[in-house]
Amino acid sequence: xxxxxxxxxxxxxxxxxxxxxxxxxxxxxxxxxxxxxxxxxxxxxxxxxxxxxxxxxxxxxxxxxxxxxxxxxxxxxxxxxxxxxxxxxxxxxxxxxxxxxxxxxxxxxxxxxxxxxxxxxxxxxxxxxxxxxxxxxxxxxxxxxxxxxxxxxxxxxxxxxxxxxxxxxxxxxxxxxxxxxxxxxxxxxxxxxxxxxxxxxxxxxxxxxxxxxxxxxxxxxxxxxxxxxxxxxxxxxxxxxxxxxxxxxxxxxxxxxxxxxxxxxxxxxxxxxxxxxxxxxxxxxxxxxxxxxxxxxxxxxxxxxxxxxxxxxxxxxxxxxxxxxxxxxxxxxxxxxxxxxxxxxxxxxxxxxxxxxxxxxxxxxxxxxxxxxxxxxxxxxxxxxxxxxxxxxxxxxxxxxxxxxxxxxxxxxxxxxxxxxxxxxxxxxxxxxxxx
Numbered sequence: 001x002x003x004x005x006x007x008x009x010x011x012x013x014x015x016x017x018x019x020x021x022x023x024x025x026x027x028x029x030x031x032x033x034x035x036x037x038x039x040x041x042x043x044x045x046x047x048x049x050x051x052x053x054x055x056x057x058x059x060x061x062x063x064x065x066x067x068x069x070x071x072x073x074x075x076x077x078x079x080x081x082x083x084x085x086x087x088x089x090x091x092x093x094x095x096x097x098x099x100x101x102x103x104x105x106x107x108x109x110x111x112x113x114x115x116x117x118x119x120x121x122x123x124x125x126x127x128x129x130x131x132x133x134x135x136x137x138x139x140x141x142x143x144x145x146x147x148x149x150x151x152x153x154x155x156x157x158x159x160x161x162x163x164x165x166x167x168x169x170x171x172x173x174x175x176x177x178x179x180x181x182x183x184x185x186x187x188x189x190x191x192x193x194x195x196x197x198x199x200x201x202x203x204x205x206x207x208x209x210x211x212x213x214x215x216x217x218x219x220x221x222x223x224x225x226x227x228x229x230x231x232x233x234x235x236x237x238x239x240x241x242x243x244x245x246x247x248x249x250x251x252x253x254x255x256x257x258x259x260x261x262x263x264x265x266x267x268x269x270x271x272x273x274x275x276x277x278x279x280x281x282x283x284x285x286x287x288x289x290x291x292x293x294x295x296x297x298x299x300x301x302x303x304x305x306x307x308x309x310x311x312x313x314x315x316x317x318x319x320x321x322x323x324x325x326x327x328x329x330x331x332x333x334x335x336x337x338x339x340x341x342x343x344x345x346x347x348x349x350x351x352x353x354x355x356x357x358x359x360x361x362x363x364x365x366x367x368x369x370x371x372x373x374x375x376x377x378x379x380x381x382x383x384x385x386x387x388x389x390x391x392x393x394x395x396x397x398x399x400x401x402x403x404x405x406x407x408x409x410x411x412x413x414x415x416x417x418x419x420x421x422x423x424x425x426x427x428x429x430x431x432x433x434x435x436x
Contacts, residue, residue, distance in 0.1 A: 026102040027102055027105070027107070027317070028103075028105045028106045028109075030106065030341060030342055031106045031109045031338075032053060034342070034414070035052050035053060035418070037342075037415055037418070038419055038422055041411070041415070041419045042426065045422075045426040045427060045430065049426070051083065052422060052425065052426070055105055055108060055109070056081045056082060056123075057080070057081040057155065058078070058101065058104075058105065059080070059152060059154075060076065060077070060101065061078070061079075061148065062074055062075075062076065062151070063076070063077045063129060063147050063151060065140060065143040066143065067140055075129050077128065077152070078099070078104040079104075079125065079126075079127040079155060079156065080101075080107075080108040081124075082108035082109045082123065082124040082126075083124050083425055083429075085123060085425055085428040086115070086424065086425060087122045087123055088123060088157075088158075088160050088162060089108075089111075089123045089156075089160065089161035089162070090115055090123065090124065090162050090366060090369065090370075091108055091111035091163070091166075091366075092107075093127040093164070093165070093166055093169050093177075094126075094128045094129075094166035094167035094168060095133045095167070095168040095169055096131070097132040098130070099128035104126045104127065104128050106316075106338060107126035107337055108124050108125050108126035109124055110359055111123075111125060111126055111366070112421070112425060113418060113421040113422070113425075114360070114362075114366060114421070115366060116420070116421035116422075117363065117398055117402065117420050117421040117424075118360070119398070120367065120370045121370075122366070122370065125162075125163075129144065142176055145176040146177075146179075149177045149180040149181055153180075156192060157181075157189070157192060158189055158191035158376075158377075162191065162192060162194060162369075162373060163177060163193045164193060164194045164366070164369050167315070170195075171195060171197045171202065174193045174194070174195045174196045174197075175200055178190060178192055178193050178196060178200060181193075190376045191377055195365075195369060195372070196372070202372060203371050203375055203381070203382075204381070204382070204383065204384035204387055205387040205391070206365070206368045206369065206372055208241070208245045209364040209369075210241060210245070210362050211242050211247075211249065211364070212246075212249060212388065212392075213361065213364020213365065214242060214245075214313070214333055214335045214361050214364065215245075215246050216364065216392050216395045216399075217333065217356055217360055217395055217399050218246070218309060218331070218356065220395075220400070220403075221354060221413075224403060225330065225331065227308065227330065227331070229250065229254060229255050230253060230255065231254075231255075232250070232255045232256070232307075232308040232309050233258045234256065234258065235257075235259040235260075235302065235305045235307040235309070235311070235329070236257065236259070236260050236310075236311045236313060237260075237261045237262070237312045237313060237314045237318060238261075238262060238312070238313035238314035238315075239260050239313075240262075240313075242362060243260070243262075243311060243314070243335055246311055246333075247260065247279075248275050251272075255309070257275050258272060258305060258307055259273075259297070259305040260273060260288055261288070261299060262314070263314075264286070264288050264289030265288055265299065266288070266297040267291050267296060267297070268294060268295045268296075268297045269293070270306075273293075273294055274293065277293065278294075303319070303323040303326040303327055304327070304328060305328065306328050307328060307329050308329055308331065309330070309332075309333060310331070311332075311333045311334075312334055312335060312339035314336050314339070315339070316336065316339060317340075317341055318336070318339045319332070319340040319341065319344045319348075320341050320343070320344050321341065324343075324347040324351075325351075327348065327351075327353060329353060331354045331356065332348060332354070332355045334355065334358035334361045335361060335362050337358050337362065338358060349412055355412065355414060356413055357414040359417050359421065360395075363398070364395060367391050367394055367395070368391055371387055403416070
């Protein structure tokens with residue numbers, strides 16, 4: 001028997017703050033829609049679902065630095081810890097001129113899901129600075145990194161929150177972050193970040209891990225669909241550590257990479273691009289722009305390229321309701337975080353195109369980051385073959401569990417991924433209870 005007044009009161013008590021409105025456009029709104037879709041499958045754990053809709057902690061910091069010309073510049077930085085029920089926060093730091101709080105919140109939440117679905121003992125976190133790092137000198141970039149690290153140092157640590165590389169950050173940035181935190185602590189704390197240089201406690205195989213994970217789950221999904229990888233045509237958006245490595249591994253398996261798009265433009269060759277030559281070109285010139293042994297396509301035509309597998313490995317919200325109808329692929333493997341909007345997701349599902357979601361497809365990076373964290377604590381390091389074998393095993397087992405749940409509930413792989421991950425997060429929340 002329902003009691004309208006009591007129900008209305010409860011709804012009002014649990015109403016989300018306005019800035020967390022699921023109808024508001026942006027990455028956080030997309031994440032909230034994904035949680036709403038999975039809630040009916042959570043059973044008794046759904047009483048805790050509001051936990052997933054509210055970040056545990058969000059820190060906004062001013063990052064002032066002195067530029068090389070003597071003037072002062074101020075940048076806005078963020079570190080968001082979405083959930084730590086299953087362990088310390090874990091997630092990257094990005095330097096990009098379009099970074100927003102909504103984006104960082106969503107990315108931290110997707111890290112919670114990602115870590116849970118591959119069963120790592122981490123919660124989700126993410127950080128960023130709104131800056132175009134290409135406009136800074138190396139010295140300015142170092143000062144920016146160190147000041148940001150000092151500002152967020154109150155909430156990060158090897159057992160609290162462990163940053164890692166993301167868009168426009170790399171091993172060197174992680175080295176500066178580790179050194180800054182260590183100097184403030186008065187002792188070397190190699191485990192405070194992952195994705196470090198090998199000489200500072202980094203892990204073998206970390207740089208290629210995300211792309212290798214994309215390839216691994218692509219293999220598994222293709223097997224379920226009866227697709228022979230050696231006979232596939234691949235299109236890749238983004239050609240860095242994720243898209244570039246994935247393209248190389250698919251090509252080594254016999255696939256034909258026909259199109260690549262990055263911030264410089266789109267290159268296409270029906271008979272297949274020379275992936276190694278293109279990677280060399282990008283390494284030298286910074287993008288695919290100017291690569292001669294291919295046809296140049298208008299960027300908008302990339303989505304309609306004839307291919308079997310499409311790998312969006314750039315930024316969020318690339319596949320939308322406007323371009324989802326153009327996609328010719330049988331399968332989309334999300335190398336980037338949040339590249340497909342919910343509306344586009346529905347269109348692809350209706351068209352029978354399998355989407356392997358980001359929260360499993362690109363989990364290879366954080367999996368090897370976990371290996372790095374464990375190795376730093378033990379001061380015992382594994383071979384690259386051991387790391388790759390452990391990575392492949394974890395990714396395959398996680399994908400198999402997701403496929404089984406998708407088949408059982410007759411839902412998309414994304415919804416199945418969220419069912420598995422959210423159930424694990426909320427079970428931990430329930431078992432821990434509330435304090436005080």
